[in-house]
Structures are given as structure tokens and as C-alpha cells.
Amino acid sequence: MGSRVEILNDGGFRSDGRRQYELRDLTIDLSQQGVADGSAIITHGLTQVLVSVFGPREAKMRSQTMHDRANINVEVSVAAFSTGERRKRSRGDKRILEMAATIKSTFEPVVQTSLYPRSQIDVFVQVLQQDGGLLQACINGTTLALANAGIPLLDFVCAVTGGVHSTSPMLDLTLLEENDIPHVTVAVMPKTGKVTLVTMETRLHVERFEEIFRLACEAGKVIHAEIKGAVRERTGRLVAAMGSGPRAGGGDLQDDDAMDG
Amino acid sequence: MASVSTSKAEISYIQSGLLSNPPLRADGRALHDFRTISLETGVAPLANGSAHLNIGQNPHDGGGGTEVLAAAKLEVESVDGQGEGVDGGRIVCTVSCSPSAYPHLSAPALDDLQHDMSTLLHQTLAHPSLHPANLGILAGKKSWLLNLDCVVLADAGNTYDALFMAARAALWDCKVPRTRGVEYKAAVAPGAKVSESGEMDVDRDPGEQQSGFDTRSISRAVDFELPDYWDEGEVLGGRDKWPVCVTLNVASSKVHYLDAILQEEAATPLRLLLVFSFPTAASPSLQAMRILGSGELESGQIREFVADGEKYAQRLSDALNGKLKEEDLRRGQKARDRFARR
DSSP states (O other): OTTSOOSBOTTSOBTTSOOTTOOOOEEEEOSOOTTOSEEEEEEETTEEEEEEEEEEEOOSSGGGOOSSSOEEEEEEEEOGGGSSSOOOOOTTOHHHHHHHHHHHHHHTTTBOGGGSTTOEEEEEEEEEEOSSOHHHHHHHHHHHHHHHTTOOBSSOOEEEEEEEETTEEEESOOHHHHHHSOEEEEEEETTTTEEEEEEESSOOOHHHHHHHHHHHHHHHHHHHHHHHHHHHHHHHHHHHHHHHSOOSSTTHHHHHHHHHO | OOOSOOOHHHHHHHHHHHHSSSOOOTTOOOTTOOOOEEEEEOOOTTSSEEEEEEESOOTTTSOOSEEEEEEEEEEEEEOSSSSSOOTTOEEEEEEEEOTTTSTTSOHHHHHHHHHHHHHHHHHHHTOGGGOOGGGEEETTTEEEEEEEEEEEEEOSSOHHHHHHHHHHHHHHHOEEOOOEEEOOOOOOOTTSOBOTTSOBOOOOOGGGOOOTTOOOOOOOOOEEEOOOOSSSOEEOTTGGGOOEEEEEEESSSSOEESSOOHHHHHHOSEEEEEEEEOOSSSOOEEEEEEEEESOOOOHHHHHHHHHHHHHHHHHHHHHHHHHHHHHHHIIIIIHHHHHHHO
């Protein structure tokens, strides 16, 4: 084993100094990006994703519209310099299409699409850096961007990756760990306790699955708290900014209050 | 590339504003003023050099503006005649546009746009006159391939200037790892007959017989290694030569202006892209020139435009050099000082 990195050493530490159940540093930036209606930059350790949301708006292609609900269109693009080995993936790449389809199916039951018939919600995911946990970053980023765009969601979707090294489960894997050990990505809706995504590309012993799954659901709640805090702070700042400026029409204060009630 | 829908009335309003005396622009700038440019280098940890550039960022919430991310990545390539590798290394530039920057464009239109941008950037930066000297590793065997990838994250006008500035910053920041050639020497076996010159007597092809007139020193290195060293490598050779681009938006034969926002771009029939290089040791050179748009240009005017463009490009280049040196200092000296104080 000599030069190989130990996934979990005798002291219970992982290769980047974390404990088994410790998540990586999570940073969230909800500031405006370009002309998007809502956007978010989320960083899980060294994985960084920028998500922009447009809509609900008229679809570019009329054939994509549905008469009873909005269509969610997800496009993923990966920056060529985001990985260690440079690899240019085009838009038609199977791997990218698969990821986009996964994100789409994760959010279809969560976004209240029936409120916007005959329209489209565009989600553009730009991967800036990759170090494992790409799908979880994309899903958490999409939740944030959708919330930031003011699109009604039934609940937050919080995703996390869990893996198992021999018999010890671990959370939020880096690329190094992902390459070595079996892992599952779970997306949960913490308030309702529902699960919208469980996906796995490796083989995992069936007896280990329950433990990892349970842990990932717990970790989803931690991420939920972070995401909620970020959205709350952003909204608070927007409300403060609204209050500080001169109001355009003096009379609509009453109307706003009426809406809240 | 107008990505906003602009009505005829808006277009004529913008045009008459630009042509009036004194000229009026929507954001109160003078004709030859740029918006605020912010630049940070070393943003992509997995690249050999990278930069993040924003023109016209809104100071209140950090949003808006044209945003470009550029990263240079080096990979080793064999020079064997089969692949594309050439002696002395090569540069490949690619531009990709995020669909969020052009939300109204369909996928094929976006592909066309990024192909246009890639072509201009590649043709300009991969030109032999700008080729850095230190991209070769072993003559005839290995060389570096420099991939410069730019991503347009948001477009609020003047994308080409932003692209070239970001590309310049990423190339400026790019560090080429130091390499050392490895050569094998056959050990002299005890029984082998050694000639007077000390050379070992081995069976040689008659054709390979060395001529006494051949005085070239041929490197016998067959492979290379990366020696351990404290920094990431040396900077690209001739990095002061990397060009900057200025876009002259021609509103009429008399009036041109710089750094157009999207609405102004939509109202301008003709744009002239001028790419200048300002090497420290030599006189400035015009590296590329493009005319975009449906307008016409008389040949006599070009001389004036090029002279004006050189002036603006010189100012832009000086400002960019200052900022890049400051960034080098921030990431080198100041970071070390901060580390020492901990």
C-alpha cells in the first residue's frame, strides 16, 4: 500500500483531516450573476458550481411547452479546467446529459410547476471546479438558485454523498475517496422527510446501505440549516434595502400587508 | 451580437445621444471611458494560470457586468509526427459561452458564437510572433501543449475586450513547471574494448557513423523529470508581448466610442476590433483586426482608427500591467508575509 493514501487512518481521520461524518466547508454566494433571475455559487470544499435560473418564461421552443404545468429545462456545462486532467466535454456528452436529467427529475416533484402552465424554467449549471460530490453540489446549488429566483418550492432539496470504507460509513466524499470506495448520493426534503433522489454508480453491500442512507438523511438536515440560513440572510438584506429606499407609490404599503395576511 | 431586443426608437435615442454635443451615454460615461474593471488571478486551483475578469460590475450587490473566466492548463505532448505536437510546443485557445450569458440564444446559435470567439482568440494568441520560448521540453520528443480555456459567464457588452484581457491575465499568471532531461549512459563493461576517446566500442550501424565534421551537440536526453522545487515553475517567456484588444464602436464617421453596453452595441452598425501588442523591448504591433457589423468603413478612415486605437490600447495595457504586477505581489510577497506573521 506504501504510497497510497489511506482513506481512513487508525486515528479515525480521513485523507483531508476530517472525521468520518464531518462535512466539508460549505460556502454560499447568492449575489446577482449576470442577467439571471436567480443565481447561486455553492462551494463544497474544492467543488464549486454556479447555477443560474431563468423564468418562469415563455419557452424558446413552443413544442416544449405543456398546457398544464411549466417545463423545467436543465443544462449542465463543465469548465474544461475544472478537473485535474483537462477534458473538454461538449454539450451532447452522455455523462453531462445524464447529470442534467438527474437534476431535472430531482426537482420535478419539488417545484410547483402547475402554477405556471405553458411556460419554462431554465436552470443552467456551470461547473467551475470539481473535487468529488459534483451531483450534490449541483442539486444544492439549484435549490438555492430556484429559491433566489422566487420560484415556489414545496421544500428545500438537500443532497449529500455518503460512502463506506470497509465497514465504516463516511459523508461528503472528495474525488480521492469517490474513486476508491462505493458511494451513494441522496437528496432529501428535510421538512417533509421525503427523498427525491438516491443514485449510485458503484456496488455497495446491501447490509451497508441502510446505515449510509440514514446518515445521509441526517446530513441533509445539516445542509438544510446552512441553506436556509443563507436564503434568510439574503432575503433579510433585500428587505432592508427595500425599506431604506424611497417608495415609488406611497399607497401600496397597505396592499403588501394585506397580501401577507 | 445584440442579446437585448431594442426598438427602433431606443436605437435612435442612443444614437442621437452619442452624436450630440456633448455626447451623452446612458451611464454618464464619456465616449472613451471604460466601466470599472475588476481582475483577480489564480482563481482556478487546478490550472497553471487563471484569471477572473469583470467589466462593469455593480458596486452595490456585486452583480451585473461582463464576466469572463480564463484558465491556462499545460499538458505534455509527444512530438512524433503522428499527433499534433510540434517542437517548441503549441497553444490552443477555446472559448465557451455559458447559456446563462445568452439566455435568448438556441444551442446551435450559441455554438456558432463560441466558435467565432474561439477562432479570433486562437488565431491571435497562437500566432508565431507571440509564441513563448519555453514551451519545449525535449527537442524532437516532448513539448508542452498550452490549453487556454475561456468561459463567458455573463455578457453585458464588450465581450471581446474582456476576453482578451482575461486571456492575457491567465497567460501572464501561467507557470511552466521546470523540467530536467534524463539521459541514459550505458555502463562500461569490464571486458569491453575502450577506444582512445573514452567512447565505448559498441556495434554501430555503418549509416550512423558519426562524421568528424559534425560538431553539433546533440542532446541525448530521452525522457524528462520534474525536479522538486519550491515554486510552481517559471513564467511563460515573453509575457509582456501578450496583446490587448480594444473595440472601437463607430457611431458615425467622426464619432467612435469604447466599452459599449449591450444596448449601445445593438445601436451601433459597425465595430472595429483592434488587437495590439506592446512588447517592452520593441515598438507596438497590430496583431489582429476585425470588422463586425453591417456598417461600412472607408479605407481612408482606417488609418485614423488604428492610430486612435493604439492610444487607447496603450492606456489599457499599462493599466492591466499595473494590476497584474499588483496581483503577483498580492499572491507572492504579501501572502508570504502574512504566512510568516501567523
